[in-house]
Amino acid sequence: MKTNSIEVKNFTKDFGNFTAVNDxxxxxxxxxxxxxxxxxxxxxxxxxxxxxxxxxxTYGELRINGHDVSLQKDKVRKDIGIVFQESTxxxxxxxxxxxxxxxAFYKVPKAEVKERIDFVLDLxxxxxxxxxxxxxxxxxxxxxxxxxxxxVHFPKVLFLDEPTTGLDPQTRANVWDYIHKLQKQKNITIFxxxxxxxxxxICDQVAIIDGGKIVAxxxxxxxxxxxxxxxxxIKTSDPDSLVEYLRELSIKYSVExxxxxVHATGTKDVLAIITKFKETIxxxxxxxxxxxxxxxxxxxKEIRE
Amino acid sequence: xxxxxxxxxxRNLLKLRRDRMKLFLNLFxxxxxxxxxxxxxxxxxxxxxxxxxYLISGIIIMTVFQSALSNSMNILEDISSGFMKEILVxxxxxxxxxxxxxxxxMVVSVIQGLIIVIIGIFMGLNIGLMQGIAMxxxxxxxxxxxxxxxLYLATLSKESSNFQLLITIVSFPLTFLSGAYIxxxxxxxxLLPFVYLNPLTYTTAAFRYVALNLGNxxxxxxxxxxxxxxxxxxxxxxxxxxxxxxxMSVVFFSLCVSRFSKADFSRVKTFKHSH
Numbered sequence: 001m002k003t004n005s006i007e008v009k010n011f012t013k014d015f016g017n018f019t020a021v022n023d024x025x026x027x028x029x030x031x032x033x034x035x036x037x038x039x040x041x042x043x044x045x046x047x048x049x050x051x052x053x054x055x056x057x058t059y060g061e062l063r064i065n066g067h068d069v070s071l072q073k074d075k076v077r078k079d080i081g082i083v084f085q086e087s088t089x090x091x092x093x094x095x096x097x098x099x100x101x102x103x104a105f106y107k108v109p110k111a112e113v114k115e116r117i118d119f120v121l122d123l124x125x126x127x128x129x130x131x132x133x134x135x136x137x138x139x140x141x142x143x144x145x146x147x148x149x150x151x152v153h154f155p156k157v158l159f160l161d162e163p164t165t166g167l168d169p170q171t172r173a174n175v176w177d178y179i180h181k182l183q184k185q186k187n188i189t190i191f192x193x194x195x196x197x198x199x200x201x202i203c204d205q206v207a208i209i210d211g212g213k214i215v216a217x218x219x220x221x222x223x224x225x226x227x228x229x230x231x232x233x234i235k236t237s238d239p240d241s242l243v244e245y246l247r248e249l250s251i252k253y254s255v256e257x258x259x260x261x262v263h264a265t266g267t268k269d270v271l272a273i274i275t276k277f278k279e280t281i282x283x284x285x286x287x288x289x290x291x292x293x294x295x296x297x298x299x300x301k302e303i304r305e
Numbered sequence: 306x307x308x309x310x311x312x313x314x315x316r317n318l319l320k321l322r323r324d325r326m327k328l329f330l331n332l333f334x335x336x337x338x339x340x341x342x343x344x345x346x347x348x349x350x351x352x353x354x355x356x357x358x359y360l361i362s363g364i365i366i367m368t369v370f371q372s373a374l375s376n377s378m379n380i381l382e383d384i385s386s387g388f389m390k391e392i393l394v395x396x397x398x399x400x401x402x403x404x405x406x407x408x409x410x411m412v413v414s415v416i417q418g419l420i421i422v423i424i425g426i427f428m429g430l431n432i433g434l435m436q437g438i439a440m441x442x443x444x445x446x447x448x449x450x451x452x453x454x455x456l457y458l459a460t461l462s463k464e465s466s467n468f469q470l471l472i473t474i475v476s477f478p479l480t481f482l483s484g485a486y487i488x489x490x491x492x493x494x495x496l497l498p499f500v501y502l503n504p505l506t507y508t509t510a511a512f513r514y515v516a517l518n519l520g521n522x523x524x525x526x527x528x529x530x531x532x533x534x535x536x537x538x539x540x541x542x543x544x545x546x547x548x549x550x551x552x553m554s555v556v557f558f559s560l561c562v563s564r565f566s567k568a569d570f571s572r573v574k575t576f577k578h579s580h
Contacts, residue, residue, distance in 0.1 A: 077395060078396045086387045087387055090316070101312055104308050106396060107396070
């Protein structure tokens with residue numbers, strides 16, 4: 001039977017008169033990657049902070065592995081690992097010292113500490129810098145050290161708040177490799193917030209949050225199916241009969257630079273058009289909808305302001 | 306239960322060892338005072354038997370006080386650097402965090418006090434073994450008291466760096482009104498009410514009583530030496546001063562732990578990554 005690692009029911013968080021999160025509910029299945037997608041100020045960090053027990057909810061029920069985040073803080077804290085948006089390493093200490101400290105806080109058996117530190121530093125490829133102070137590391141290495149620390153106590157649920165923000169594309173790709181490697185090796189549940197659409201794309205489930213509300217929640221594929229259309233740019237020697245056909249079936253289209261841009265709703269339309277006009281089509285470009293299109297369709301705005 | 310506390314303690318000590326400049330600057334002030342006031346007290350010392358020892362004992366305990374107060378405020382750095390978040394989400398209790406921080410500030414302050422003791426010994430301070438133990442005991446107590454006060458104040462302020470400056474501005478005159486550098490008997494009468502209201506007065510008096518080994522002196526002599534106080538006929542003896550420090554340590558420590566346990570650090574601004 002599938003079990004839920006994270007259960008959130010009717011969660012609301014007010015700051016004075018301002019409602020940061022407004023009555024949201026969702027579950028995250030054990031062993032999956034779940035992405036929280038939303039613009040700045042949408043309520044992503046508030047949700048993470050509350051799940052991580054550093055902020056109190058105003059209303060609702062939040063559980064991690066069945067433990068209530070308000071009432072069983074210690075049990076929750078033992079089960080989770082967190083990589084915050086901002087750096088929370090001690091810059092004056094070395095990577096190894098930071099991790100050792102972490103092990104002491106999480107009561108990792110003393111005999112296992114060294115072995116575990118080696119293991120996680122290996123995983124993120126910074127074992128050769130374990131004796132360097134954090135301040136002397138590059139941004140990407142700091143991030144990896146941070147991820148290593150979040151893992152060293154073998155959490156069952158890992159929270160990643162914008163894990164790759166501020167990293168160059170190469171490092172971003174590497175960080176994701178580590179995340180996947182880890183998820184496979186340890187079968188942990190990953191909850192992440194991001195505003196990179198391509199990162200959300202590879203998650204099992206995506207919830208889009210806007211103005212404190214979850215406005216959509218599904219797999220990336222389903223979201224795209226529901227909220228986006230496939231566009232075809234067609235150059236044809238017989239535009240008139242194509243237009244006539246589209247009108248007949250009331251499929252939206254526009255004409256741009258002598259090409260006909262068809263806004264097909266699904267693969268079926270696309271195939272039908274291609275089959276029917278294969279003799280006259282001179283050039284063809286098909287664009288599938290992206291999560292970015294989903295986001296714009298739902299919230300009416302771009303994710304990055 | 307003890308492991309997180311000792312972990313915080315050893316981490317803070319490690320950081321201090323790496324930040325030798327801070328350690329040096331703290332001691333530099335004490336050394337400077339020792340140098341300047343040793344001239345002052347030689348010329349104006351009001352009939353003291355060992356004016357230099359009198360001064361050194363005052364400087365030792367003020368070093369402990371200043372160091373305890375400022376080191377416990379190092380937590381403000383943890384808050385602004387983001388490291389505090391790492392501690393807050395760990396499966397440890399708030400009281401353990403507070404205790405770890407108070408203990409580290411206490412240990413550092415006593416170490417700094419001991420360095421002044423060693424300098425004092427070279428300058429002619431005479432102390433026996435039992436007396437030395439009593440001195441360390443009092444230093445630990447004073448260190449604990451003001452580390453707890455410092456952490457309490459830091460928890461109240463959370464992010465303001467001006468607050469740290471304010472503490473320095475307030476604590477500086479207090480050290481001067483405590484009799485540590487200038488004997489209270491030599492101060493103008495108009496300042497005496499402030500001297501008597503100043504908790505550092507009793508801290509200095511109690512420590513001096515132990516450091517100068519004044520156990521054999523009668524009450525009148527103690528008052529004359531500035532380690533007991535005659536406030537309108539009511540005599541505050543060195544033992545009452547010690548008792549007062551114990552009460553203060555309990556009060557400040559409980560205040561600091563309870564305040565720290567309730568404090569919400571999650572909305573404190575931290576520096577984000579550079580994008």
